[in-house]
Amino acid sequence: MKIVVIGAGAMGTLFGGKLALAGAEVTMVDVVPEAVESMRRDGLVLELLDGVHRAPVEAYLAQDVPFIADLVVLFTKSLYSRAALESARRFMDSRTVVLSLQNGLGNLERISEFVPKKRIILGTTDFPSDLVSIGHIRSLGDGHTSIMTAEGGETPFLQQVCGLFDRAGLGCAITPDIMKTIWSKVAVNATANSITAVCRLRCGVLVDTPEAGELARHIVDEIVAVAAAVAG
Numbered sequence: 260m261k262i263v264v265i266g267a268g269a270m271g272t273l274f275g276g277k278l279a280l281a282g283a284e285v286t287m288v289d290v291v292p293e294a295v296e297s298m299r300r301d302g303l304v305l306e307l308l309d310g311v312h313r314a315p316v317e318a319y320l321a322q323d324v325p326f327i328a329d330l331v332v333l334f335t336k337s338l339y340s341r342a343a344l345e346s347a348r349r350f351m352d353s354r355t356v357v358l359s360l361q362n363g364l365g366n367l368e369r370i371s372e373f374v375p376k377k378r379i380i381l382g383t384t385d386f387p388s389d390l391v392s393i394g395h396i397r398s399l400g401d402g403h404t405s406i407m408t409a410e411g412g413e414t415p416f417l418q419q420v421c422g423l424f425d426r427a428g429l430g431c432a433i434t435p436d437i438m439k440t441i442w443s444k445v446a447v448n449a450t451a452n453s454i455t456a457v458c459r460l461r462c463g464v465l466v467d468t469p470e471a472g473e474l475a476r477h478i479v480d481e482i483v484a485v486a487a488a489v490a491g
Contacts, residue, residue, distance in 0.1 A: 271334035281427035321346035382406035407437035
């Protein structure tokens with residue numbers, strides 16, 4: 260399986276590196292020429308709980324990818340998805356599947372502008388990853404990854420992807436109600452990220468401060484109400 264990871268940030272580097280270490284054929288795509296050159300020269304460096312690993316990978320600017328991908332893993336920020344997929348047209352064909360593990364909502368709608376729903380996999384992950392430098396991340400915690408086809412059916416390709424991710428140590432599971440999982444991640448981000456950003460405090464404030472905990476509960480209640488309204 261030819262895998263292209265678009266976006267060599269903290270999460271893209273973690274997933275691309277772990278998949279490469281597990282023997283997958285991984286190519287990294289980024290928009291920064293210096294990042295591409297660095298990854299081609301030095302590979303990806305992963306600081307993990309069991310030590311430091313170096314994963315050799317191919318790396319290209321989108322317009323230079325010389326093959327058709329079987330799986331495109333989209334790890335750009337959501338606001339850059341359209342630009343990333345537009346540039347990816349040259350290495351996608353009628354068989355290519357796009358997997359989004361991006362945070363937030365609306366990713367399916369954006370990807371559907373380029374790829375039919377039957378060739379989209381949605382998911383979420385809670386693995387930690389910090390970008391140390393180009394092609395170098397630190398991930399000193401465990402996590403899980405949940406995926407499901409956008410149409411809601413389990414396919415042989417989905418099983419193949421899940422198995423590969425699991426063997427790479429990415430804790431992958433096929434999750435039938437994937438939108439529930441995605442909304443749960445939205446709730447986590449909307450509470451922890453917003454409160455800590457505004458207060459300029461670490462996440463521990465949510466459990467150590469009663470007022471922060473109460474505010475988090477109000478935010479979650481609002482997210483649940485919005486999710487229920489969207490679901491009809």
